[in-house]
Amino acid sequence: MAASLALPVDPRVAAMARAIALTHGDATRAVLFYGSCLRTAALDGQMLDFYLIVSDYRAAYGKAWLAAANRMIPPNVFPFAHDGLAAKYAVLSEADFHRLCGVEADTVSVWARFAQPSRLVWQADEAAARAVISAVVRAPATLMALSGAGDDRDPLDRWRRGFALTYGAELRAERSDRSGSIVDFDPDYYRGLTGPALAAAPAVPGDLARRWRGLRRRGKAMTLARLAKASLTFAGGIDYLAWKINRHAGTAISIRPWQRRWPILGALTLLPRLLRSGSVR
Numbered sequence: 001m002a003a004s005l006a007l008p009v010d011p012r013v014a015a016m017a018r019a020i021a022l023t024h025g026d027a028t029r030a031v032l033f034y035g036s037c038l039r040t041a042a043l044d045g046q047m048l049d050f051y052l053i054v055s056d057y058r059a060a061y062g063k064a065w066l067a068a069a070n071r072m073i074p075p076n077v078f079p080f081a082h083d084g085l086a087a088k089y090a091v092l093s094e095a096d097f098h099r100l101c102g103v104e105a106d107t108v109s110v111w112a113r114f115a116q117p118s119r120l121v122w123q124a125d126e127a128a129a130r131a132v133i134s135a136v137v138r139a140p141a142t143l144m145a146l147s148g149a150g151d152d153r154d155p156l157d158r159w160r161r162g163f164a165l166t167y168g169a170e171l172r173a174e175r176s177d178r179s180g181s182i183v184d185f186d187p188d189y190y191r192g193l194t195g196p197a198l199a200a201a202p203a204v205p206g207d208l209a210r211r212w213r214g215l216r217r218r219g220k221a222m223t224l225a226r227l228a229k230a231s232l233t234f235a236g237g238i239d240y241l242a243w244k245i246n247r248h249a250g251t252a253i254s255i256r257p258w259q260r261r262w263p264i265l266g267a268l269t270l271l272p273r274l275l276r277s278g279s280v281r
Contacts, residue, residue, distance in 0.1 A: 048087035112166035114139035169219035
């Protein structure tokens, strides 16, 4: 996984990562690139996904309320633009990143993403790189632990089952087969990782089905909480939400002026209709 994290990326991605790192000064420890743009290498007209890892929330922000929001409902998410490309980046402390990649995490959002390939595109120093690697390697082991044993004729079946469970634990706009397509996009990566991830998988205390019921309840509630918080930190957040749902669910949602003025209320009024139509699950 360390070798995978170190693979080169498009120079424009590296330049954007450096620019993101500068926005939080000496608190920045590392920047990770992940998601659909990494898988497809398509950058123009897309929204690139980054995680910014910081030493401490208070040190990362000039405003105490942003630090408090990041600590209570991690992560904070911000839009970013550089050299003609658009992105969003999520902020986590080193401690929270390590915790949320592990089996003790109370939501799936971080470890589900970093069980997939990612790239370490900026680091403050070697100690920062080691901290990121030690966190990221926990993610596939967590997925293996929580996916549970099954009648898997192919090692990839366990990955598909694990990602399907994580998609069910968040409000998502992607197609129902999206979790399987992630695995099928890079099957060699997951095949090579299966043995080490299973060997490193920690024991899960208690009943696994009960654990997933709790993860689903908390995950969907946290999705709503992050949406509400993003209306304060993410300019144009409701337009991004509509763009993403339209892109993945094939809908044609348009945002009205009043919904931009009151984005929390606007998003909440959209939600029941999206749930009824199956656009968001």
